[in-house]
Amino acid sequence: MSAITPKASDHAQLPPLASRFVDVEKLPWETTRFPGIESKVLLVDHASGVMTALMRFAPGARLPVHAHVMIEQTWVIEGSLVCGEGECKAGQYVWRPAGSRHEAWGGPQGGLMLAMFQVPNKFYEKDGRETDALGADWDSAWGVAATHAGVKTG
Numbered sequence: 602m603s604a605i606t607p608k609a610s611d612h613a614q615l616p617p618l619a620s621r622f623v624d625v626e627k628l629p630w631e632t633t634r635f636p637g638i639e640s641k642v643l644l645v646d647h648a649s650g651v652m653t654a655l656m657r658f659a660p661g662a663r664l665p666v667h668a669h670v671m672i673e674q675t676w677v678i679e680g681s682l683v684c685g686e687g688e689c690k691a692g693q694y695v696w697r698p699a700g701s702r703h704e705a706w707g708g709p710q711g712g713l714m715l716a717m718f719q720v721p722n723k724f725y726e727k728d729g730r731e732t733d734a735l736g737a738d739w740d741s742a743w744g745v746a747a748t749h750a751g752v753k754t755g
Contacts, residue, residue, distance in 0.1 A: 603648035608641075630657065634736050637662025637707070650719040658682065658707025658714075665726070668702040671719035678715060681708030689714075 606612060608628045612621050623643055630639040637659035644653040650671070658680070674696045675682060681690045684705045689695040697703065702725075721733045721743040731739040 604644055604646040604651070606642070606644055625655065633734070635662065635664055638664065645720075650721065651717075652720055653715070653717045656712075656714050656716050658712040660707050660709055660711045662711070663706040664704065665724055666702065666704045667722045667724040668700060669697060669718055669722055671699045673697045673701065673718040674716070676715045678713045680710040680712035682706075682712050682714055683708050 606621060606623050606628075609621065609623055615621065625641060625643065628641045628643075630641060632639055639657045641655040642652065643655060644651070646652075656675075674694070675689065676694045677689045677691050679691050681688050682695070682705055683689075684703045686703070688708060690708075721739070723739050723743075724732045724734065726732055733739050733742050
């Protein structure tokens, strides 16, 4: 099985087809390379790229311009998530088509949201570089695989 909850220590001994119950409160918040944005990865499937994460944005914390290679879904639990197209408030849900390109930031009270998407996301740096969420050169890390999969994010 390629799907895991990375910080769930009690999953290692489970049989392959057992349900994975996740105590989200016990998972640590992890910093990202984007100031003011933290995450708890609830599920990642390395084979397909499927990821589900709880994301926490400080007020005004920004994700720079990026493209999603597949559909992105976000359900806002607290606060809000803002982009150039509008604001998604607590209790609301937004999804974006594959290939969509946008910037996003936490609203005035910040935001707590459940994000579901497929990695890799392609980030467009101010200096012209294209990177992944970890800051690695996008073409070196993902370009060949994305090209073979027919992904268009440029």
